[in-house]
Amino acid sequence: AAIAAPAAAKKDPRPPSPGHRAHIEQSLRAQGFVRWSGIRMDDDGPEVDSAWDRQGRRFELKLHPRTLKVMRTERED
Numbered sequence: 883a884a885i886a887a888p889a890a891a892k893k894d895p896r897p898p899s900p901g902h903r904a905h906i907e908q909s910l911r912a913q914g915f916v917r918w919s920g921i922r923m924d925d926d927g928p929e930v931d932s933a934w935d936r937q938g939r940r941f942e943l944k945l946h947p948r949t950l951k952v953m954r955t956e957r958e959d
Contacts, residue, residue, distance in 0.1 A: 909950035
């Protein structure tokens with residue numbers, strides 16, 4: 883009988899370090915976002931709350947952990 887290893891516990895979301903936050907904000911601006919309400923880190927990479935684009939649309943974003951490119955968006959209305 884195989885014994886399943888326990889799943890790795892996910893860490894609670896946390897703020898990025900100041901240097902990492904600066905890189906994330908630079909990437910967000912380069913991708914067309916002009917402001918956001920918060921950035922947090924989880925095990926899967928950065929998440930951005932209420933990111934506004936140049937057209938005034940608001941999104942929740944999930945960024946790639948290394949490239950910081952937007953991987954997933956969810957429109958907020």
